[in-house]
Amino acid sequence: MTEVSASIKKPNPFVAFFISIGAWFRAFPKRFVNFFKRLGLGIANWFKGIWTIAKEGNWKTRLSFVVMGFGCLAYGQWLRGVLYLLLEIGFILFMIFEGPAYLGKFGTLGDHLAGPIYDEAGRQIGTSQGDDSLQILLFGVVTILLIVIFAVMYFKQLRNAFANQERAEFGMPIDGTKDDVKNMLNKNFHTTILSLPTLGIAVFTVIPLIFMVLIAFTNYDAKHLTPGQLFTWVGFQNFVDLFNFNGATSMGQTFFKLLGWTLLWAVLSTVTTYIGGMVLAILINKKGVRFKKVYRAFFVVTIAVPQFVSLLIVSKFFDTQNGLVNQLLKSWGWIDENIQWFGRTNLARTMVVIINMWIGVPYSMLITSGILMNIPEELYESARIDGAGPVKTFFKITLPYMLFVTGPHLITQFVGNINNFNVIFLLTGGGPTSGDLMTPAGKTDLLITWLYDITVNGTNPDFKMGSVIGILVFIVCAVFSLIVYGRTSAVKNEEEFQ
């Protein structure tokens, strides 16, 4: 509790947050330089290490330069030695049979399509296998990644061999296979438990990410779809195209219009759901309210029901022609003509914010209600003794407390809302379309749904621009969350509890 009372004297967490954004950017050049300094030093040290090994190593160690794992095998670490050796054999086989096909064409991403092959007399003697730019790019990335991993392992075994040699010279014990196995469950347990998750992350996140980032530097779009056509590198052309502001429907104008709405949406949806959830939590937790659990259950159902069900239903409720809402309003005589709920910019935008409250309020109620009950009663009591009125109490105690405790959560929510795909996609699909935006974009489109439309969903996929936009969104979100991450006490005070 002392932490809490101390916290109230601290500056408002949001002010502090924006100050820290400034600080982060001010510190950035320095950090940037430092990073390269450290990188340079690291590389220098690494070369020095290799040189030492080559100079001072005995024949067993030196043989390890050619036969991986020899330095381990020679000193009785047969498990490591065999694994290193197998790795080397596998890698060499891979580089002979698979690697060149992808790496060789990585520079051009393929140069010929499938087509007939003619002999000298002009007769067709077969069909050539064409290049597939996508496959070349993807497996080129995989190959490069494998080479990097191999290189790391190669130098690791070299150092291992040299360490073995030194230990033998000084008569120190060398970890045998038994120790290796034991260490896997104890000292090196993190390697054991991180290996599979890391493999998963590498295959399902890192490789796709590198692939998509590289796509931003190619001309992969509807005119260059594989396997029918080839695409190739174009350098920074796509980034130049993004900042083309000629005409209202140009890429640049569309991008910044959508970025504006995305940020507005993120602010609106975060604030409305947060305040709505807090009010709801206060109401339900009020002393004397009965059936608390029943009420809570009613609201929580929206979290449990898949959003593609609940949001699709709601979107059909507000259908212009056949929607329930319009039909009801008509049958009551309130309106004569159907209202286009998602047909006009401002109305559609208001509707998505309101419906998002329907989705988001229960979630934020769940989170805030526990914290609301945790506000220490003494705080209120001392405020009362000091003669603070209830309004003052609310703004001086309840709100600061809530903002302080849920600050990081709020900012995570904000980043989440920038990427809130479901609500927009399922409700409006980005519509209404407008004359002053590029074709697939609509007035309620967030950057993320626009991205989906121009890459996955559309009839004219434009992967290259999608990738460029993806990178920009990614940078914005990543900076935000890195700053939050640094400020979260879950990280700062990591050692405090333990």
Place this chain on the structure above:
Amino acid sequence: MMLSILGLSQVAVTVLTIVLVLVAIAQLGVIGWLIIRNRDKVKSTATTSASSSDGYKKRKRFGMKARRITSLTIIHIVLTVLAIVWIIPFVYVVLHSFRANDYGTPFPQAIFPTEWTVDAWAKLLGGNPAAYQDSRFDWINFPRWFLNTFVIACCSCVISTLFTLMTSYAFSRMRFKLRQPYMKLILVLGMFPGFLGMIAVYNILSSLGLNKGILKDVALVLVYSGSAGMGYYVSKGFFDTIPKALDESAKLDGASQAQIFTKITLPLSKPIIVYTALTAFMGPWMDFIFVKMICRGDTDYGTVALGLQTMLEREQYMTHWTLFCAGATMVAVPITVLFMFLQKYYVEGVTGGSVKG
């Protein structure tokens, strides 16, 4: 009518403004009421101590009580109205799964259907869909989709939970080089819009041969659980709160890290295990993007999400509306029930890990 003179957009804006104003008034009213109530409490304690008149005290207390009852009634009314608003779409779905379907009619106008039947449910759950000899329905094989989803959800739940717990334990309890950079890297990687990478993932899985028949389901399990380690954040926060003294004493007794993990940390982490498993289990039921990309319209091996989505896409959605309602109920009910039972753990997980000042 007055409203018809106004343009359509004006009507819309009017209606919306009214709604918004009502909501705002309701919220303001509630806040104001809370404030007034609290002020009364402060005042009454002050006045009761100052005044010695019993009659005045009694009257005051009676007034307080009356006001309290009125305000509580208002709260109850407000909560009930809100609860109804929140629940109406789901009630509607359940009711309309029992509606007598007149295929292709416009959207039903009332919340309560006039004619009732279990037709949609029979069609959805019973027998061979191909027997209908009707191209509108012969592809709908709901029991199969449900089974697919269930199996996929179970498998990916197990794998995801293991991956997440292992990653978070390593980050929370072990100290090794590159720990901090790795944690940051994962955080940043998570910011990348997942579906952008799906083209690559699809090609990787195809090259592994996981793009035909039942193997698509294997691919789905991998897609849902492969990167699970990236969700270490919440459970690491939980592990951080388990006192390290426990580990130390176990170490003195000769326990290895693996033993500490399985015999000490995990048994103490029931809430977070349930939370992780619950979110992982719910994932495949809720996802509609990845399944579409992996299965490419092949609903036979897809999840319910794909099937239900296709129902609304294939033809005019009115044709399949009652079927969709029944299917949506079938999906929503088990998840909701599960969620209700495990809600406590969910709240603990969410508030324990991610909400820290």
